[in-house]
Amino acid sequence: MNIGQAARASGVSAKMIRYYEQTGLIPPAGRRDSGYRDYSSEDVHMLRFVRRARDLGFSMAAINELLDLWRDRSRRSADVKRVATAHMIELRERIAHLSQMVATLQTLVDCCSGDHRPDCPILADLEEPAEEHPRKHPSGALQRPNPRP
Template structure:
């Protein structure tokens, strides 16, 4: 299998497969005489693993750890579960942050006419000297501000 075949089979772009090799996430593929990378069924399985872990939102570093455990026949299932549950906690924290944002936005938008008049409480509040958060219960929102944006 050439890189294009395995890219199709796994859904990972050829670019990314080369990148994963370069950064050491997967081991370097064998080469044909032409210099083309040649992949085995084993490689296919590994890359499928990577793809799925990626779909589940694991970082490349976490996948690296998981792959090590995956390859280790004597691993303890507790180690895997620990990584997975730690990741679940991170996902849930992020969900809460997103929820706080939407709550705030919906609150602001609910007071906005949404017509052709210029007055808009969304802009007014963003520009004012007061804090934005109209939801006093989530007092620690301020600390967790720097994270990924929504595209």
């Protein structure tokens, strides 16, 4: 099976298959006399594994671990769970980070009239950020950053 066929069968592009091989994520494929790489259905199986892990956002380093665990019949499922949980925690952190950005942007966008006039609270905030430091120990009065007019 050529690399193109393996690519179509696995959903991993030929480019990426070569890259994964080059970086050692997957073992070097066998070669025909012509120099063409040759893939078995097991190889495709492995590529689909990698593809699925990529779709779930695992880094190549994590996929490396997962592949090792996959091949290790005496693995402990706890090890797999640890890798997946760590990844999930990182994803949640990224989501929290993005959500914070979105929340701030939404506030600013809500405050912007969005018309022909130049006055814009969005630019005003970029220029001089409002001190929205949500205190972990709120000692003062609750702030109303977005009072509806």
